Amino acid sequence: xxxxxxxxxxxxxxxxxxxxxxxxxxxxxxxxxxxxxxxxxxxxxxxxxxxxxxxxxxxxxxxxxxxxxxxxxxxxxxxxxxxxxxxxxxxxxxxxxxxxxxxxxxxxxxxxxxxxxxxxxxxxxxxxxxxxxxxxxxxxxxxxxxxxxxxxxxxxxxxxxxxxxxxxxxxxxxxxxxxxxxxxxxxxxxxxxxxxxxxxxxxxxxxxxxxxxxxxxxxxxxxxxxxxxxxxxxxxxxxxxx
Amino acid sequence: xxxxxxxxxxxxxxxxxxxxxxxxxxxxxxxxxxxxxxxxxxxxxxxxxxxxxxxxxxxxxxxxxxxxxxxxxxxxxxxxxxxxxxxxxxxxxxxxxxxxxxxxxxxxxxxxxxxxxxxxxxxxxxxxxxxxxxxxxxxxxxxxxxxxxxxxxxxxxxxxxxxxxxxxxxxxxxxxxxxxxxxxxxxxxxxxxxxxxxxxxxxxxxxxxxxxxxxxxxxxxxxxxxxxxxxxxxxxxxxxxx
DNA sequence: CGGGTTATTGAGGGGCGTCAACAACCGTGG
DNA sequence: CCACGGTTGTTGACGCCCCTCAATAACCCG
Numbered sequence: 001x002x003x004x005x006x007x008x009x010x011x012x013x014x015x016x017x018x019x020x021x022x023x024x025x026x027x028x029x030x031x032x033x034x035x036x037x038x039x040x041x042x043x044x045x046x047x048x049x050x051x052x053x054x055x056x057x058x059x060x061x062x063x064x065x066x067x068x069x070x071x072x073x074x075x076x077x078x079x080x081x082x083x084x085x086x087x088x089x090x091x092x093x094x095x096x097x098x099x100x101x102x103x104x105x106x107x108x109x110x111x112x113x114x115x116x117x118x119x120x121x122x123x124x125x126x127x128x129x130x131x132x133x134x135x136x137x138x139x140x141x142x143x144x145x146x147x148x149x150x151x152x153x154x155x156x157x158x159x160x161x162x163x164x165x166x167x168x169x170x171x172x173x174x175x176x177x178x179x180x181x182x183x184x185x186x187x188x189x190x191x192x193x194x195x196x197x198x199x200x201x202x203x204x205x206x207x208x209x210x211x212x213x214x215x216x217x218x219x220x221x222x223x224x225x226x227x228x229x230x231x232x233x234x235x236x237x238x239x240x241x242x
Numbered sequence: 243x244x245x246x247x248x249x250x251x252x253x254x255x256x257x258x259x260x261x262x263x264x265x266x267x268x269x270x271x272x273x274x275x276x277x278x279x280x281x282x283x284x285x286x287x288x289x290x291x292x293x294x295x296x297x298x299x300x301x302x303x304x305x306x307x308x309x310x311x312x313x314x315x316x317x318x319x320x321x322x323x324x325x326x327x328x329x330x331x332x333x334x335x336x337x338x339x340x341x342x343x344x345x346x347x348x349x350x351x352x353x354x355x356x357x358x359x360x361x362x363x364x365x366x367x368x369x370x371x372x373x374x375x376x377x378x379x380x381x382x383x384x385x386x387x388x389x390x391x392x393x394x395x396x397x398x399x400x401x402x403x404x405x406x407x408x409x410x411x412x413x414x415x416x417x418x419x420x421x422x423x424x425x426x427x428x429x430x431x432x433x434x435x436x437x438x439x440x441x442x443x444x445x446x447x448x449x450x451x452x453x454x455x456x457x458x459x460x461x462x463x464x465x466x467x468x469x470x471x472x473x474x475x476x477x478x479x480x481x482x483x484x
Numbered sequence: 485c486g487g488g489t490t491a492t493t494g495a496g497g498g499g500c501g502t503c504a505a506c507a508a509c510c511g512t513g514g
Numbered sequence: 515c516c517a518c519g520g521t522t523g524t525t526g527a528c529g530c531c532c533c534t535c536a537a538t539a540a541c542c543c544g
Contacts (some may be wrong), residue, residue: 135381
């Protein structure tokens with residue numbers, strides 16, 4: 001981990017999609033002065049479970065995974081986070097972090113002290129409200145996810161994982177091809193299966209013409225078909241069902 | 243659903259284990275005056291998903307389940323709640339409930355208006371804080387649960403479900419026998435399996451001498467062994483690992 | 485006692501985890 | 515440039531777990 005000199009909050013491209021999107025210039029000033037910036041290389045741990053801390057991390061650049069170790073040594077990836085996302089906001093009443101966070105590729109983060117973050121909000125109430133809203137969304141998403149993980153078969157779960165992967169990785173060119181930094185093992189840890197099954201499921205989706213996948217290169221050819229495979233009704237349609 | 247006349251908050255036996263445990267007599271007075279009490283019979287829906295509401299339900303008596311319908315018609319039980327527990331606090335930004343809640347046996351609830359609930363706290367901050375704490379605990383518990391559901395086999399998941407069932411049902415006599423109001427189908431919906439598998443898993447646990455189970459009657463003979471089966475290290479021991 | 489629901493048990497088959505072999509990829513060094 | 519070893523990805527074979535269907539038994543309530 002390297003501590004970086006400074007990243008300017010005011011010119012920050014991810015400010016508008018982050019937790020701070022509604023802050024005024026004066027409020028942002030507080031954050032800009034007090035935050036610390038760090039860089040982690042691939043595989044480095046950003047946050048460790050049960051570690052005590054009074055700060056949160058906002059991803060500035062790169063992709064990270066929020067994961068947990070289960071008793072049998074099997075790891076499980078709860079979430080992928082991208083620039084603008086926040087990590088480490090979930091902790092117990094002793095301020096101990098509730099999950100591990102690890103860089104999946106080179107990651108730059110801004111460490112925001114909770115006390116300073118509070119000052120960046122118009123009031124303490126607004127600060128709390130922001131957390132409540134975030135937690136609410138998180139619970140509802142996690143509930144849905146839990147049920148999906150339990151009820152879907154492997155191919156559906158892998159299709160689901162691909163949707164989430166495509167959500168955090170940018171396409172590199174007009175082709176829509178992504179260079180993902182996750183290996184098969186990690187995809188399996190997103191779905192609760194094994195690397196071999198992921199390999200097979202990717203092969204099936206490739207044979208169906210839904211994706212192109214070889215190694216770390218991934219292209220989603222039929223996004224709608226992929227979400228169908230993942231068992232989600234195509235919500236983008238919005239058809240009334242009269 | 244029957245609307246009941248009134249239940250006295252001050253003499254309420256579940257007040258001390260509920261969301262309101264820290265309220266002063268004056269604050270409780272607000273709740274006592276404004277709340278509404280209802281009774282639901284077994285199987286009746288208490289809260290429906292996507293229904294708009296500005297109130298929460300506190301269980302006064304009986305057991306209810308928080309559940310969701312997945313796309314394929316399969317239902318999944320997220321949580322069992324008992325007297326003192328709160329339901330309906332999870333909603334989206336339009337105040338639409340995020341899950342279904344149904345009575346598993348005859349249930350009496352107190353419906354608390356959110357605006358009134360707020361007044362029962364020393365400050366709005368304290369009110370928000372209570373929600374933040376509740377949400378935090380919920381997320382951490384749900385994370386653990388998700389991973390367990392993905393990684394455990396059926397017998398382990400059933401053992402896990404029994405631990406949770408025992409947590410909400412009271413033993414009826416000194417024998418430690420419980421009369422549960424859940425059928426095998428519902429236990430399977432707590433574990434993400436089928437009623438037949440639950441039946442078999444219960445048979446295995448019975449053969450191992452860990453439980454007694456026939457129909458709706460359940461007795462846990464070896465609680466420690468049951469938690470071991472469920473893959474939890476016996477946390478009750480608290481042995482230092484020097 | 486009879487009819488409906490619920491629980492149990494068996495048989496069959498498919499999905500998926502596991503192991504193993506092989507191929508592909510990548511950086512290093514000759 | 516090729517050789518190489520290590521990591522990662524792919525594919526096949528095997529076996530177990532568990533879902534499904536079906537038959538029987540137990541239970542509950544009138």
